[in-house]
Amino acid sequence: MVDLSDHAIIQRVLSGDVEAYARLVDRHYARCVRIAARILGNREDAEDAIQETFLRAFHALGDYEDRERFSAWLTSILVNQCRSQLARTRRREAVFPDVDPLDVDWTAGDGTGASPWPELEHALARLPADQREALVLKYADDLTYQEMARITGAGESALKMRVQRAFARLRALLREVPSV
Amino acid sequence: MSDLELERSVSAALHRDLPVDERAKARIMSRVREASHAAPRRHDFHLRRGTRHSIVGLALAAGIGSVTTLSALLPAPASADASVSSVVLGDTVVSTLRDTLRLVRLMFADPEARRVAVVGDFNGWRSDATPLVREPGTSHWSVTLALRDGQHRYAFVVDGTRWAPDPSAQRRGMDDGRVYSLLNVARATN
Numbered sequence: 075m076v077d078l079s080d081h082a083i084i085q086r087v088l089s090g091d092v093e094a095y096a097r098l099v100d101r102h103y104a105r106c107v108r109i110a111a112r113i114l115g116n117r118e119d120a121e122d123a124i125q126e127t128f129l130r131a132f133h134a135l136g137d138y139e140d141r142e143r144f145s146a147w148l149t150s151i152l153v154n155q156c157r158s159q160l161a162r163t164r165r166r167e168a169v170f171p172d173v174d175p176l177d178v179d180w181t182a183g184d185g186t187g188a189s190p191w192p193e194l195e196h197a198l199a200r201l202p203a204d205q206r207e208a209l210v211l212k213y214a215d216d217l218t219y220q221e222m223a224r225i226t227g228a229g230e231s232a233l234k235m236r237v238q239r240a241f242a243r244l245r246a247l248l249r250e251v252p253s254v
Numbered sequence: 255m256s257d258l259e260l261e262r263s264v265s266a267a268l269h270r271d272l273p274v275d276e277r278a279k280a281r282i283m284s285r286v287r288e289a290s291h292a293a294p295r296r297h298d299f300h301l302r303r304g305t306r307h308s309i310v311g312l313a314l315a316a317g318i319g320s321v322t323t324l325s326a327l328l329p330a331p332a333s334a335d336a337s338v339s340s341v342v343l344g345d346t347v348v349s350t351l352r353d354t355l356r357l358v359r360l361m362f363a364d365p366e367a368r369r370v371a372v373v374g375d376f377n378g379w380r381s382d383a384t385p386l387v388r389e390p391g392t393s394h395w396s397v398t399l400a401l402r403d404g405q406h407r408y409a410f411v412v413d414g415t416r417w418a419p420d421p422s423a424q425r426r427g428m429d430d431g432r433v434y435s436l437l438n439v440a441r442a443t444n
Contacts, residue, residue, distance in 0.1 A: 088433060089433070092286060092287060092290045093283075095283070095286055096279075096283050099279050103274060103282075104272075104274050107272050108268070108271060112268060117272075124278070125282050125285065128282045129282065129289065132286050135427075136434075137427070191263055195267060198267065198268075209264065210268060213265045241264075244260065244264070245260065
């Protein structure tokens, strides 16, 4: 099958080929899981947010302008959905009041098994929501600070500070976790 | 652990792909298909639901089938003719916009159509508001609209049930899963 660009697929969808949208879902789903599951801390909420994201993107496809990368545009919708989900579940400040992040299935999708960094996963899940979001966007999605600023609405310097604080907090959390 | 080592570990941990539930992807496409069949929420246009509509409507939306469409802009007049405009838009709209109205002629060809209408943001997406007239002895349908300057969204409705964007339009968009055509109206250009 021809490997169409995101832009070409979008043009097909806009021409009425609704099934072509499945290729965009296939192409970007795993990345969305990586982002949403880390931001929200559980797969169920993440899948709800992702489903809503792809549906909203479909509805808004006519407004998408290709001067922006489709992946970044999709991520901006996803981040908004994750924030709404967090607000709905009242977990903005403490994402895991009842759920131990070590119980969340962080098994890799490539069949390589459980995470080799269980303490780190634990610490990441305990970061404040804004710091975790910044860290996820920077390292799970490889976004630039400029792209992160556009997506989150925060300034670049504020985002750099969040990432810096996230690392400081991670260090503190990792010192608290006894070695396995 | 050094700062660099910590950053590398964080990057590696966050880059790891998590399991993908294929059923979740299927659910997304199921909802997308539903949305593509649903009537637009912000529009008043209502289609009769049925197998015939679904199949034919999708084919038309995809630009497939025997329908061909011709659209053209007439040269913009110095001032719009209110008598023409009132047929299309109604007196209220025309009276407030007459200084910026342009005449636009839309043409549509379908030998099997019994009636054709244009719906758009200029007539509230009402399928009974702006019928096209068949040119005698041909399969061509046309209507002249008086539109204000700016961008307009529109589509054709055939026999009251089939939604068809204009395949000859330069630009298209989608709202609530329904594809529409975009028309830019401006002085002496489209």
